[in-house]
Each structure stands twice: as structure tokens, then as C-alpha cells.
Amino acid sequence: MGNSFVFIVNPNAKSGESQYVWKRVESILREKGIEYEVFQTAAPEHARKLVKTVFKRSDFNGIIVAVGGDGTIHEVINGIESNHLPVTCLPVGSGSDFARGFQIPRKGKNFYDWLIDSRYSLDTIDLGIFQTETNEGKFVNNIGCGFDAVIAGSVNASPIKKWLNKWKVGKLVYVFFLIRHLFSFKPTSADILVDGQKNIFENVWFLTISNHPYFGGGMKISPFSHPGDGVFEMTVVHNLPRWKFLFLFITVFWGGHTKLKEVTLLKGQEYVIETKEPQPIHADGEIVGEGSFRVQIEKAGLNIVKPLKEPLT
Template sequence: MTLNDKRKLIFIINPAAKNGYSLRIWKKLSRQLQDIPYEVFFTEKTNDGANIAKKLAMKDSHPLLIVAVGGDGTIHEVINGIMQFPHVTIAYIPAGSGNDFARGFSLPTDPMKSIEFIEELMDFPATLFDAGTYTTNQGERGFFVNSIGAGFDALISMRGNRSKAKKWLNSISLGKLVYSYYVIKELFCYRPTTLTLEVDGKKRIYDKTWFVTISNQQYFGGGMKIAPHADPRDGEFNITVVHRLSKIKLLFIFMSVFWGGHLKYKEVDSYNGREISIYFEQPVRVHADGEDISETPFYVKILPKSWGLIQK
């Protein structure tokens, strides 16, 4: 990249992330940027991150570095806005409650180290990574970079994200506890159902399925290592199916996911694929990067090396 091709630096900040933690972090970070020109935009409602990023990408054909400041939902929105704009490169400052994106893409998890990382590498060539695209029967379309899934985990994600208790728990850095509460609560009324997957043209059927997760990188759910073998640069998804197990055993599997130990259970299937259609006997919730998007059925496809990230 030549001097004339230096990227314009833009920050998109979700001030509500982690109950205002993101805004407090930004006020500290901005003091380190006094000698660097930049623009800053704040989100106010759902999808603002995508809309702001897309408008910026369409307006300016000059190389841009858009930095998302917030949680996984913030980076999910920003990437949905810049996909298909090759002159835009992404960077990230984790300031949410989960921050699986930072873990999965080997980025600093400390915000202060993140800004130093960005300052050091902001004009270096981007590293290209895979993304996924999804289409639902309800007409929703979009992209994801962490994972997309359906079933029990998507229901827990939806319940937790909508919980009023999450804001209070985030204020004392215990936001993840709300998901544990809903795991226990929903465990006793959730009914596993039959899942049909079509993976690269091959059909697979699982009865009594709790959930299926299609991963682009290793982590989901705030540090759970759901897909230890996923690689966001290999041109494939890693697919995890949990089925035919008791409610008590499901709790043990959820605990073991944090270190990838769930793969040893016979009720957990894991393999790779590029194009997947997902059908449940009864419609179940679907999440993309932890954000509730729709119900099954839906279709996903890998987009190899489709976006650029600042990374060592």
C-alpha cells in the first residue's frame, strides 16, 4: 500500500454495548488518537451499524478502515454493511459481553491493546477471511462471520439478549450468567425434534436434535469452543449437531464445550461442509453471530476470502 493509498480511519461505536461499557472505553481510547485523523459514528438502534457502514462504503471509494467498537452484535452489523465492498477493511475493539469474534480471529481482547494494535497495523495489507451468507424461508438474508445455528442454543441466545436482567448483570461484569439461567429454565420445557440437513448435496437426518451450529471460527456463546477444528480461512464451515441425549447429559455437554470436550460424546457429530440446508420437523429459532434472526428452515453458503481484517 503506497502513501497515497493510506486508509481513512472510521470508528462505528455501539454506546449501549455491555450496558454502556463500550462508550466508557471509547472515551479512554479517543485520548490516544489525538494525533491521528479519524471520523466517528454512534449507533442508536438495531441495524444502525450495518446502515452506517454501507453508506460510508458507498460514499467513498478511497480505501477505508472501519473499526467496530462494541460486542459481537456490533461487528456482525458492520460486516453486513461492508460485504461486497473490497476497498473496506475491518478492525475491531471488543467492548461487549461475549467477544467471540476477538477470540476466533486471534485479536487482542483488551480494548487498550486493541487500539495500539490498530495504530500499528492500520496501513498494513488486510488478511482475507471467509464469511457465510444465509437465506431463510421468511425472506431474511445476511452474512455471518462467527457462526449460525438453530435450536436450543438459538433460543437461549434470544432469551438472554432480551432479558432485562442482562443489563444489570453487565454493569457488574456478570452478564454471561443470564444465559446460564435460561439454560436451566428452558431445559425442562424444550422439546428436541427431527433435523434434516443437506450438506453439499448429501442428506443427513437426526432425530431428537437439540441444536445444530454451523461455525466459521471456533467460538460461540461467550467463549465456548463449539468448533475446535473450524478455520475461517479454509473455505469450509464446521458443522456441529447435538442429538439423542438426556437433559442432564446436555448440561454436561454444555460445560465441556468451553474446552472442546463435547466432541468425545457419541451424541455430538462434527464435520465440514460448504452449502447447507437446515430443516427441523417443527420450526425453531435461528441465530447469526448470536443475534436472533428468524426461524427454520434456512440455507447457508460459504464465501471464501470475502472480507479483509487487520491482523498480524
């Protein structure tokens, strides 16, 4: 891998904090004489278009770096048309689950110097492919439907998130909307095919298919997931009394929810989900449709760059 970078900067990530981060990084790149290009996103889905433009150039052989949150890396992943060029991120977002899942520093002294000083390694991970009734695309963290997608949609559309980010407490917006929707959400039944095997669940609150353990800004929803093992894990929360949901929400931060009888874990390479009542669907926290959907795994479908476990000496 050469020391050539294309940075895709989301200037609105974490209420504009990404611009501050980018200015620091750019000054060091210039100081060290490192070759780079930078593109600023101007609207939703712009990052995807920018990456497609980069991939049309036959001369580019470097690293694509998303500067933003999980929504930015999701768009970048969906702009990639072949898996040979590596991607990574400098995480500036409220959630940053991609960074958690791949041990990329989210703050501190080593936030960006691992990348600039070439203290990184190339890893090949699995990639998710989804088809909804109206949409199709890729995901790298997780995909799901139900209560968590309702919260994700509300969070993404809310001006409260920007206000809380300014006070460094952006995660509280998830708690706010969880409580807001807790008493109005209606669970539904779901038929789930896992590698052709049918499973029927009643009163499903939500289901999540995971590529690594984290979702929702650090919740360990799928503690047994590994992004390079060739399978996805599904977490189904069903027949859960409303009063018990807050208890589950607390335990999910360390994976304790997996011991509850209302949580079922499944594992497979291909999923088909049909719910009795249409539910919103999210991929990497972005709403991508509602109703039935299909998920397949593309083994070793993405090259990513992440820090070396031990710095070079």
C-alpha cells in the same frame, strides 16, 4: 492500508462501557493526529445503515472499526457491499467471540494500541451467506438453530444482562437462561443436506455451523474450524438425555464435547436445514428467523485487520 479509520460505536454495548472505551481511544487518536471519523449507533440495525453510507463514498480507503460486541460486528459485516475494504473491532461486549476467533485483544495494555500504532496485518477470511424463510444476510462467527438460539433470543431481550454486565458477570445470564429453558425445550428431528448429501437426525437439541471455534462467549463449539480453509464445520447435538446436557455444556469450553456419541461433526460448503418443528435461527447470536434455512460459504469473502503476531521492531 492507510491510517484512516471509521469507528462505528455502539453506545449501549456492555451497559455503556463502550462509551468509556471510545473516549480513551479518541483522546489518543487526537493526540497522535490520526485521521478518523466516528458514528454512534442509535437503534438496532443502525450500524448496518451507517456502513452502507460509508461504502457509497468513493474516496474512503481506510479501515472500518466496530466498537461493541458480536451484535455490532454482525451489523457492520451486513452493511458491507464489497469485500475490498477491511474491517475489525475493538471488542466491548459480553461475548466477543469475533475477537476470540481472530486473536484480537479483549482487554489489557494492547487492547487498542495495536490498531492505533499500525501493528496490524490484513487477513482474508471466509464469509457465511444465509437465507431463512423471511430473511437473508451474512455471518462471520456462526449460525445455528435450536436450543442455543432460544437462549440467544432470551438473553438479547432480557434486562438481566445489563444488570449483570454492570457487575462484570454478564456471562452468567447465559447460564441463567440455559437452566431456565433446559426442562421445557423440546428437541426435534432435522433433515440436513451437506453439499447435496442428505443426513437425518432425531431429537436434535441444536446445530451450529461455524467459521471459527468459538460461540456463546468463549465456548469452543467447533475446535477444528478455521476461517480461511474454504469450508464450514457443523456441530449437531442429538439424542442427548436431558440430564447429560449440563455435562456437555461444561465440556464445550475446551472442546471435549466432540468425543460424546451424541455429537456429530460434519463439514461442507453448502447446507440446507429443515426441522420437523420450526426452531429459532441465530446468526452471530442475533435472531434472524425460524424454520428452514440455507447456508453457503463465500470463500475469501471478507478482509479483516488483526494484530501482528510479533510487534514491529
